[in-house]
Amino acid sequence: MEGSHVIDRSNLTGDDLLVKLAALANVHRLRIVAELAHERNYVSRLAREIGMSRPLLHMHLQRLEAAGLVTGTLELSDDGKAMKYYEVTPFTLTLTPERIAEIVHSLTSEQTDTHTSGIEEGWED
DSSP states (O other): TTOOOOOOOOOOOHHHHHHHHEEESSSHHHHHHHHHHOOEEEHHHHHHHHHHHHHHHHHHHHHHTTTTEEEEEEEEESSSSSEEEEEEEEOOOOOOOHHHHHHHOOSSSSOSSSSSOTTTTTOOO
């Protein structure tokens, strides 16, 4: 991808990584990123192309934008109509066990797992 860059590892905190991974941990948001990787698009057309309602698409785009994975810009069409175009913000995430070990100490909020382990429920291996 032309103009892509690697996210600066020294500035990516554990919290930043969690936000990006959470944003990508959804099939609909992955489809949105895949579509926008081909070309920038405006909300109505993108909603039609991926078969999603505009309100639901807006919700997913807001999550991706908050994570820094897409960028939205408001533009005026030839007939004066305001249209918000979205495009992928070029990124590369490299995730290794060593990288996780480096950034885990920068987590500022306690994240809890929504699943309990079998041991907590009395299961044993």
